[in-house]
Amino acid sequence: MFLVFLMALLLVTLGYVVGEAMGRGGGYVGLLIAVAIWTILGLVAYFQGHQVALRSAGAKKIQKEDHPRLYNIVEEMTIASGLGKIPEVYVIDSPALNAFAAGRNPDNAVVAVTAGLLRRLNRDQLQGVIAHEIAHIKNRDILFMTLMGVMAGAIVIFCETMLRVFFYSSAGRMSSGPPRGGGGGGRGGGHPIMMIAAVVLIILAPILSRLLYLASSRKREYLADATAAVYTRYPEGLASALEAIKRDVQPMNQVNSAVAPMFIKNPLQKVSARGLFSTHPPLDDRIGILRSMGGAASFNAYQEAWKKVGGKRAGALPASALAGDQDAGVREASPLAQDKAEARHQSREAGDALRKANNFLFLACVCGLRVKIPPDFKKKEIECPRCHRNVAVPLAQMAAAGVVADAVSGKKGGGLIQQAKERGKKGKKDR
Amino acid sequence: MIPVIVLLVVAGLLVVFIISMYNRLVQARNQVKNAWSQIDVQLKRRHDLIPNLIETVKGYMTHERELLENITKARSRAMQAESVGERSQAESELSGAMGQFYVVVENYPDLKANENFLSLQEELTSTENRIGFARQYYNDEVMKYNNRIQMFPSNVIAGMFNFKQEDFFEIEDPGEREVPKVAF
Structure with a gap:
């Protein structure tokens, strides 16, 4: 929530400062423009976001008969999470290993997985991945990330537009002699300090907003991993699924970068990236945390494991998740003998x-x-x-x-x- | 005049506070009820699958007549059970019998290659998982609800309007009630 606040603050400051720089008293006009761009983008994303994500990934909706196991797992996780409605299930025709969730609220949610994932993961692993996606739905991460993404987008659009306006108005001023009056005073443009601040902000704001967006994206991934462990009572399922996903190096080419944070692994990056500019935390860290939960499947256990692996004192999970947490043991693995016949059967199922x-x-x-x-x-x-x-x-x-x-x-x-x-x-x- | 307004405002806030707390208690209680009905739905789902299963495996498992009969009996007892105690007793017997069944299936490679059986097995695995997850969700919701009843200040409201604590869905004999593991 803090990051949302920072992002909103950035947007509002940007609007005000740039507006003020354009002419004294123009701060509120700038602010209004910034908020208007945000609102329009927000409405589009709110109502069309999941359609865009599904279409850009080339996902096809499936029914229960098409792939009973996948469908059953989605239903199981719906029960475990207490979601009111079973999300629609989509399959993406790609050999890469990936999955995503989309939809503005639990009633309009969709879950999509790639055919590669169906081919290669066993039941426990698939369950872990679906639990992670359902966790995104249940935690309302999609709405959250849409909100953040839209603010970041609004900032970028605003900055680009303003850069052009600046360019033309200063060019116009040079050619037409006496400057036209701004909001107040006889001089064109605003206060010089405001001018400098505006230029600095226009350059820095898009980068800053991107960083804020990515930071919150990474935090939500940790939360979704923790929630998945709690739902399945089996962190190892997701951990080994992430390991398989890590080994898979095929990028998904047809994915739009705007929807990248919705996937379980960034579909556009070939290697698991670390640092400020990645949408997801490094897979190694995520696997390590899930495996250090020490036989307990609770948010507190995840938080402790996170601190241990990251060597940090502050936690990654919001306090709301930790309150009302209860200790629960980890269940045993479903004994799955993955022999060749089984693997062939599974691969045929995915193709069918x-x-x-x-x-x-x-x-x-x-x-x-x-x-x-x-x-x-x-x-x-x-x-x-x-x-x-x-x-x-x-x-x-x-x-x-x-x-x-x-x-x-x-x-x-x-x-x-x-x-x-x-x-x-x-x-x-x-x- | 001013003290009166202050008093009125405070009283108004208190009423709003009590209403919202009461509503949240009701919401939590309904969620517990909803979670319980989910367990019910999944147990029924298992009942519905069993005749189909017996029909499919009958031809293969000629030596396990007794086990199959036990499953059928436990199922009909669970379906006819009136009280909750009777019901959970029968359901746990059914779970036990199903657990044995999954062990025995290993001895019938022909059956395991049967397409029909494979899809039934997926349904059964999923049903057992669902029962487990529904129980898990129920217990989580009961804990949230009970916490609310016990903790201050909502415990005062709970006492005033007679909200009672709910029981967890416990397993009397863990060995018996445990969800049978399904081997593929």
Whole structure:
């Protein structure tokens, strides 16, 4: 909350000082402009934010039948968190390992995970990741980060506009001889000190706002990790998931930088960055903290572990989370034998989830194989890849499904999968 | 005149304070009730899954007739139970029987390859998890509510309007009530 206050203060000061510099008494006009930009951006982000995030990531909504395990885990975490409504579940067609949550309030929330994540994580790990995302929803981090992001954006827009206004007004003054009067007095422009302050602020404010934004983003990540540990009563699940995510170096290219803080790991950075300019705390630290909670799954245990790992005295979690905390033991791992058959099954499930979301048709061949047909398939028969019998394709049914799909998504669904396959092939060759 | 206004303002603030505290108590109590109904929903979900499960595994598990019968019996007892005590007794028996079932399943590789069984198993795993998480959430909410009833100053309001403490959802015999571990 302190950081929000600082950010708002920065925005208001900026507006006032720049306005005052433009002409005496103009401080309030500047302030008004700054707040107006903030409000407009805020309203857009509030109502459209999650749509932007989903669209920029190319996420597809799935139903329970498309991927029962993912859907079940989301429901489990909804119960553990006491959210009133199950968030909508989306799958992102990307081999990278990542996930995000979006939506302005728990009633309009969505959770999205990449297909890579579904392929590679076991149940406990996936549960940890989903718990982290649900924690973002429950803690209202999305609203919080939208608010911060919008203020940072407003500051940047305001500064850029004002820089131009400054440039043109001073150029105009030079050419048109006597300066035009500002708000008061005979001289154009405001007080010289205000002028200097304004220039300094215009240069510094965007950087400062970015830093404030990132600092609060990192804090919310810690809180979400702690909350996930409390929900699952199993910090190791999230810790080992983060470890798998760390090993994965494929960046997600299609992500807009504005939505980067919503992901469990910054999708735009290849390596886990440390320091003031990262949206997320370093993954090593997050894993280390989760693993030093010492058999307890509570906010206090996380706070202690945070101090131990970071070597700091102040905590990372807000006091509201620590109040009313109760000690709870950690549960045991679900014994999952991750053998090869299991891994293959899981990988097939992840692919099927995407195909179903993209309106693929699943036909059963006599030999037992399920032939998956893209929605833009045009031939009447297809040869089964295993037994080489011909399977009839019900084109009429597909056309009906295709019309619905086109109306919903506005484009054909086949392309995405094809791209993913090609990308996968390329990746294998590179290695 | 001024003392009267001051008195009125103070009284007004006090009333607002009491109302908000009362409302928060009611909210906490409703959350506890809601959490309890969630446990109920998940236990019912398990009841609904069992006939389907028995039907699927019957053909494979010919040597485990007794175990399957126990599961069916425990289920119908849990569904017919009237009192909370009876019910929790039956549910814990059901949990125990299910736990045995998961152990025995390991001996039937054919069953574990059955597509139908695999999806049922995912549903059962999830249901057991949900029961666990619903219980966890219920206990968290009960603790928040009880804290509010015991702590000053809300305890005064709680006493005035007769808010009673709620019981935690305890497990009498941890070994029995523990959520069975599911092996894949």
